[in-house]
Amino acid sequence: MNKIISKEHFSEKVFKLVIEAPLIAKSRKAGHFVIVRVGEKGERMPLTIAAADPVKGTITLVVQEVGLSSTRLCELNEGDYITDVVGPLGKATHIENFGTVVCAGGGVGVAPMLPIVQALKAAGNRVITVLAGRTKDLIILEKEMRESSDEVIIMTDDGSYGKKGLVTEGVEEVIKREKVDKCFAIGPAIMMKFICLLTKKYEIPTDVSLNTIMVDGTGMCGACRITVGGKTRFVCVDGPEFDGHQVDFDEMLKRMGAFKDIEREEIHKLDE
Numbered sequence: 672m673n674k675i676i677s678k679e680h681f682s683e684k685v686f687k688l689v690i691e692a693p694l695i696a697k698s699r700k701a702g703h704f705v706i707v708r709v710g711e712k713g714e715r716m717p718l719t720i721a722a723a724d725p726v727k728g729t730i731t732l733v734v735q736e737v738g739l740s741s742t743r744l745c746e747l748n749e750g751d752y753i754t755d756v757v758g759p760l761g762k763a764t765h766i767e768n769f770g771t772v773v774c775a776g777g778g779v780g781v782a783p784m785l786p787i788v789q790a791l792k793a794a795g796n797r798v799i800t801v802l803a804g805r806t807k808d809l810i811i812l813e814k815e816m817r818e819s820s821d822e823v824i825i826m827t828d829d830g831s832y833g834k835k836g837l838v839t840e841g842v843e844e845v846i847k848r849e850k851v852d853k854c855f856a857i858g859p860a861i862m863m864k865f866i867c868l869l870t871k872k873y874e875i876p877t878d879v880s881l882n883t884i885m886v887d888g889t890g891m892c893g894a895c896r897i898t899v900g901g902k903t904r905f906v907c908v909d910g911p912e913f914d915g916h917q918v919d920f921d922e923m924l925k926r927m928g929a930f931k932d933i934e935r936e937e938i939h940k941l942d943e
């Protein structure tokens with residue numbers, strides 16, 4: 672059982688939770704994730720660690736209410752306990768001095784991007800961060816990103832903040848302006864797909880962090896399998912980060928769509 676130390680409302684459906692997890696806080700690195708479960712029969716949900724404080728023994732998770740399990744988690748309050756938090760899982764992000772790096776984060780994908788931006792900056796990179804959301808309210812962690820980036824570009828679909836346009840337009844603006852050596856993209860699968868199509872055109876190596884359905888988190892169940900470069904890979908043990916130009920996003924989107932239908936039915940049953 673892990674206690675919720677604090678809960679903050681980021682936007683309508685996005686929450687920041689600081690959770691007691693001293694061992695995870697001590698050993699986590701950028702890119703690592705945890706699997707969280709609410710209730711004994713709860714579904715296991717992978718969430719990337721946005722921050723950790725080894726002194727206080729806490730980790731920070733950013734959760735968006737999108738389905739049944741995330742809604743259950745977001746209903747918990749300060750002082751409540753989460754049934755279990757397992758981690759750190761996955762492989763840490765490969766960080767080096769690439770040169771100029773563009774980090775594109777969409778929606779809650781901005782949260783797992785934060786430790787990557789911080790680590791890239793600490794390794795001596797010039798970091799340009801592109802934050803994207805549908806509207807102003809959905810732009811999160813701007814202040815923290817500004818502290819660790821050389822430049823922050825904000826894109827909103829409706830133009831309510833920053834520039835009006837898609838995340839890909841913000842990334843392309845940078846690519847056309849200066850030499851970009853590396854790109855990181857985290858956000859909805861469809862967003863990562865389009866960023867990868869763009870950076871492939873310009874031959875810029877791009878890493879993506881995938882957030883698929885996960886069950887056991889140990890490479891045994893196969894729930895998180897994807898195809899990368901024609902080979903089957905498991906996001907939980909081989910990832911969550913992969914060479915975005917090799918990921919079969921269309922297959923991944925199809926599988927995620929199938930799970931969405933099952934989830935919709937489950938939510939429906941609860942409403943009845």
Ligand code: FES
Pocket residue numbers: 884885886887888889890891892893894895896905906907908
């Ligand atoms: Fe089961 Fe990855 S979650 S194999």
